Amino acid sequence: MKVVVIGTGYVGLTTGVALAYLGNQVTCLDIDPGKITKLKQNQVPIYEPGLPELLEISRANLRFTTSYDEAGIDSSDVVFIAVGTPSLPDGNADLTYVKTAADALGPRLDHHFTVVVNKSTVPIGSGNWVGTLLREAYARSKGSQPDGNYAVASNPEFLRQGSALFDTLYPDRVVIGSEDTRAIDTLTNLYRPILNQDFPPPAFLPRPDGLSAVSVVTCDLASAELIKYAANSFLALKISYMNEIAHLTEKVGADITQVARGIGLDSRIGPRFLQAGIGWGGSCFGKDTAALVAISKEYGMSMPIVQAARDVNYHQRTWVVDTLLHELKILKGKTVALLGFAFKPNTDDLRDAPSLDIARQLIQRGARVRATDPVALGNARQLYPDLGVIYCDQPLDALRKADAVVLVTEWSEYTRLNWGEIKLTLNNPLILDGRNFLDRHELERLGYRYIGVGR
Numbered sequence: 001m002k003v004v005v006i007g008t009g010y011v012g013l014t015t016g017v018a019l020a021y022l023g024n025q026v027t028c029l030d031i032d033p034g035k036i037t038k039l040k041q042n043q044v045p046i047y048e049p050g051l052p053e054l055l056e057i058s059r060a061n062l063r064f065t066t067s068y069d070e071a072g073i074d075s076s077d078v079v080f081i082a083v084g085t086p087s088l089p090d091g092n093a094d095l096t097y098v099k100t101a102a103d104a105l106g107p108r109l110d111h112h113f114t115v116v117v118n119k120s121t122v123p124i125g126s127g128n129w130v131g132t133l134l135r136e137a138y139a140r141s142k143g144s145q146p147d148g149n150y151a152v153a154s155n156p157e158f159l160r161q162g163s164a165l166f167d168t169l170y171p172d173r174v175v176i177g178s179e180d181t182r183a184i185d186t187l188t189n190l191y192r193p194i195l196n197q198d199f200p201p202p203a204f205l206p207r208p209d210g211l212s213a214v215s216v217v218t219c220d221l222a223s224a225e226l227i228k229y230a231a232n233s234f235l236a237l238k239i240s241y242m243n244e245i246a247h248l249t250e251k252v253g254a255d256i257t258q259v260a261r262g263i264g265l266d267s268r269i270g271p272r273f274l275q276a277g278i279g280w281g282g283s284c285f286g287k288d289t290a291a292l293v294a295i296s297k298e299y300g301m302s303m304p305i306v307q308a309a310r311d312v313n314y315h316q317r318t319w320v321v322d323t324l325l326h327e328l329k330i331l332k333g334k335t336v337a338l339l340g341f342a343f344k345p346n347t348d349d350l351r352d353a354p355s356l357d358i359a360r361q362l363i364q365r366g367a368r369v370r371a372t373d374p375v376a377l378g379n380a381r382q383l384y385p386d387l388g389v390i391y392c393d394q395p396l397d398a399l400r401k402a403d404a405v406v407l408v409t410e411w412s413e414y415t416r417l418n419w420g421e422i423k424l425t426l427n428n429p430l431i432l433d434g435r436n437f438l439d440r441h442e443l444e445r446l447g448y449r450y451i452g453v454g455r
């Protein structure tokens, strides 16, 4: 099929490259000329494992442009809108980018049947709204009503940064919402190789054992839109629930990792998203839980469970600072090393990263903060040059003479550091393991004071 993807961020680029790999003719469009220039030169502007390799393999089916005129929208079968939908101060999703994209698409929809797909996470009702925007933009530009040869669908995205390609090629399910059966049929056909799992897997990304088909959920627009918010909020609250239990395990002398194992083996609960720690961050959970709470307000409701998941989560960041204060007594003039700055491993993304809040709070209290990360420091230096954090490319530079070490992001390389030698360079061998990730017994054997979460 002929596919256009609007927005070449983590979602848009992954979707575009994966669909090109599956044999579709894909044009990726972004208003950021820097990103498009890089992509034209075969450089991937974000850090996402496997993406450069798959882009290389799929190059023949990919085009990149900044121009709506040159994207071939009028002859495309499917146009994905995959632009950002960040939080507004009141928690609602900011739909400015979606509106700009829809306004630009409307006049370019022609006689060829095109499905316009909201892949961005958008509030309930946005499918209808985008339909209206397309119609109005067409009418403004052409002076007549469109002939109706397009339909709007919602196809929410569930990929995880860091394993985005795996999640796209081998998803748990595909959700397609529309009031138009042609739209559902077109998208079902587009996803057919994924649903049937009959494409040859890339050599570096083998199909998981036993995966022979992927379920598709076809539904109305509003249900598809709500599935995305409900799924993310549920995952967020699973983690927050464990963090709440972790504070109790600390009080009673139990170990949250044992509790998590004990309840995770219950097939009704499952083992994933039960890791206590300094909580979630990133581009989705914070903004999507905030949006769900804001949406419920519109309908005169409150969502106390989702709100509580948020409260517990953001409290974890303060808990880190309170714990350091308790241990060090005085933070002024002390040096804290943050191991990891990205909101999770295998990404360079800093959106709503716990590291930022922790660093801000520590600096406010007079501490010096040094931070290291294998891939996120480029973004950190560019986006947060005035945060007051000293960014260190080498972990050892961040750790030298530190009074406390906080493991913020569970990058596997941090387990391979020579903690025996590092201890000799520290001012004070205190580790706050914010992800319960390091080898506690080994660190204690080496003479560290080790503090985990809920242990």
Ligand SMILES: NC(=O)c1ccc[n+]([C@@H]2O[C@H](COP(=O)([O-])OP(=O)(O)OC[C@H]3O[C@@H](n4cnc5c(N)ncnc54)[C@H](O)[C@@H]3O)[C@@H](O)[C@H]2O)c1
Binding pocket: 006, 007, 008, 009, 010, 011, 012, 029, 030, 031, 032, 035, 082, 083, 084, 085, 097, 100, 101, 119, 120, 121, 122, 157, 158, 159, 160, 161, 283, 284
């Ligand atoms: N990142 C994730 O893990 C993830 C997972 C699931 C869903 N989502 C959702 O997908 C959407 C995109 O997220 P992302 O992380 O890829 O965002 P992103 O910020 O990485 O990328 C968005 C891109 O859209 C471009 N853009 C903005 N306005 C545009 C316009 N009018 N025309 C063309 N391009 C435009 C931006 O330049 C940017 O490159 C969001 O709604 C997000 O909630 C994200």
